[in-house]
C-alpha cells in the first residue's frame with residue numbers, strides 16, 4: 001500500500017482581519033505530485049509556507065510520513081524547497097550552491113551527483129549569472145534534492161522562464177521527481193502547468209479547497225462554476241435536467257451524469273461546433289480569435305453569448321449567421337458556496 005507522505009488537517013490562518021486559510025485538509029501519497037492551483041491571494045503560498053515550517057498555523061496539524069511536525073522548525077522537517085526566485089547565492093558556483101545545505105565529508109561528490117541528475121555536470125563551475133533561467137532553476141532543484149528529501153515543495157518554480165523553456169523544464173523536473181520517487185507539492189496559478197505537471201490538482205479559492213482530483217477529473221468533471229471557469233474557458237448554461245439530457249437554449253445537451261430538474265451546466269467550447277445556417281440552433285458570430293492550433297468564436301444565440309472552439313481552418317467570420325450544434329457533454333454543477341467576505345466569520349448553519 002502506498003504510504004502517505006504529507007497530510008494537513010484543518011489548517012487555518014488569519015492575517016489581521018483576513019482569513020487566508022479557512023480549514024484545509026489535504027494529503028499527498030508517497031511519490032505523488034500535487035498542484036495547488038488558485039487565483040492570486042487564494043492562500044496557496046501560505047499553505048506551502050506552513051508545510052515548510054516558515055509560518056505557524058492558527059489551527060490544524062501537519063504530518064510528514066505519519067509524524068506530527070506542526071511545531072518542528074523547518075530544518076528538522078527534511079523537506080526540499082524551491083522558491084520562485086530560486087534564491088541561489090550569486091557568489092557561489094553551481095556545485096557550491098548545491099553543496100551549501102549538505103553536511104559531511106562527501107559534500108562535493110553528493111553535489112556533483114545532484115547536478116548530474118539535472119543534466120548540469122558541464123556547468124558545475126559557473127556562477128548563477130553565467131547560467132540561463134532554466135539552468136538556474138535546475139540548480140535550485142538539484143540543491144533541494146541533494147539531501148534526499150522525500151517531499152519537495154515547489155513555489156511557482158517555473159514562472160520566470162519563458163513559455164518554451166517552461167514546458168521543457170517542467171517535463172524534465174517531472175521525470176526527475178518520478179525517477180526518484182519524491183513527492184512534490186507545487187504552487188501555481190497556471191492551469192496548463194497544473195494539468196500537465198501534476199498527478200492531482202487541488203483548486204483553492206478564498207482559503208478553501210473547492211475540488212481535489214486528477215487533472216482529468218477537475219477539467220472534465222468540475223463540481224462548481226468556479227472550478228469549471230478557472231480550468232479553462234467554458235459556457236455556463238441554465239437548463240432543465242430530464243435524465244440523461246438537459247433542455248437548454250442550445251437544444252438538448254447530453255449530460256455526464258443523469259439529473260432531473262433545474263440545473264446549471266458547464267459546456268466546454270470544444271463540446272460545440274459551428275455549421276452553416278439551417279443546421280443546429282441559429283446564432284451570429286460576434287468575434288473570432290485565431291490561436292494557431294485552434295480558433296475560438298464568440299457567438300450570440302438568442303440574447304446570450306457562447307464560446308465555440310473550432311479547428312484553425314473554420315471559415316466563419318464576424319457577422320456571419322451560423323448554426324450551433326452540441327457535439328459533447330455538459331457537466332451539471334453544484335451550487336456555488338458564497339465566499340465569506342474578508343474579516344467576517346462564516347455564518348453558522
Ligand SMILES: Nc1ncnc2c1ncn2[C@@H]1O[C@H](COP(=O)(O)OP(=O)(O)OP(=O)(O)O)[C@@H](O)[C@H]1O
Pocket residue numbers: 015018020038039040041042043044045046047189
Ligand atoms: N505575512 C503576511 N502578513 C499579512 N498578510 C499576508 C501575509 N502573507 C500573506 N498575506 C495575505 O494573505 C493572502 C494570501 O496570500 P498567499 O501568498 O498565500 O496567496 P497566493 O494564493 O499564494 O497568491 P499569489 O498567487 O499572488 O502568490 C493575500 O491576501 C496576502 O496579502
